[in-house]
Amino acid sequence: MYKKVLVVEDEERMREIVSDYLRVSGFEVFEAGDGKMAMEIFEENQFDIVILDIMIPELDGWSVCKRIRKQSDIPIIMLTARSDEDDKLMGFELGADEYVTKPFSPKVLVARVKTLLKRIDGTIRSEEQAVNIEGIEVNKKSHIVKVDNKVVELSPKEYQLLCYMMENKGVVLSRENILNKVWGYDYFADSRVVDTHIKKLRKKLGHKSQYIRTLIRVGYKFEVN
Template sequence: MKRNILIVEDEQKLRDITVDYFTNEGFNVFEAENGQKAIDIFREEEIHLIILDIMLPELDGWSVCRRIRKISDVPIIMLTARSDEDDKLLGFELGADEYVTKPFSPKVLVARSKAMLKRAEGTGGKEEGAISIGGIDVNQLSRIVRVDGEEIILTHKEFELLTYLIENKGIVLSRENLLNQIWGYDYYGDDRTVDTHIKKLRKKLGEKAIYIRTVIRAGYKFEV
């Protein structure tokens, strides 16, 4: 089945090039030149991944990401002309899954998108099935997480992070290990990316957040 990609970029030349690369790789591509059009397309179409620029007319990328996260956990890759660390952290706080800084290689962007879709659809090499521990139920097929029977909404990166921590319960996992396993070895972020996602994950887990323990100068471990 072809996957639907929404590319949101106001610079037409860059958008055209990116659209061509994804189309040549067999994707159905929807495109938007502003934030409001992106929201409209997302509401009308079944979108599997969003490539989202930050600087957009009408609605900026931050606002688009925030609105979409209220209704969906679709993977979002944000594009930015800045490498400012605070910008990236804000994006992760809003629910972005990954960042790509301009100028970028369209081939690399397509490769990252494919890898993210495989992980999101459970075909990235993880064992499929259900996990139940300490009142947390994780279904790797449906990607549904429940805490004491109540479903919580996680982004794809949060889901992968929680699953990996649980699968390695009792083991101290360094931030570098988590970056490599969840974001990939070609990811150029830093340790603060992990800390930001752990913070958001703990907030969503509520009382169960105590299971994710900080090990000073070492990393994190899941322990019930």
């Protein structure tokens, strides 16, 4: 079955080029030229990933990302003409998984899409289907996370981050190591991205967040007393 992609970009020529490359690569593509249209299409279909430009009319990319995150943990790749790290951190705060700065190669964008989907699928298909540590339960077959038997909604990156830390219980993980393993070796970003996701993950884990320890100037460790 084809993976379904929603491409949200107001520059028609750019949208067509990206969509054509995705279709040639075997994706089923839906297109939207503004934020309002994007939400209408998103709510009527089931997608595997969203490619979302920030500067779009009606509803901007920030607003669309925020609304999608209230409904789904679908992977989101944001496009921007600005390379400001604060903009990227804002996107990650809202739940974006990847960031691509314009101008970019459509081939590279497609590769990023494939890598992100493959990484998420690989995490879900891990050999061990379920892990339960002190009330934090991760079912890798269904991609469901529970805290004290209550389902917790995590974004794809938050899910991968939690899995990676639980799989390395008791091991000190530097920010660079986490970036490489969760975001990929080809991903270049400020290590504050890790701090942002750790903060969001801790909030969702509630009192269980105590198991994620911060080691000043070193990194993080998932540790159970």
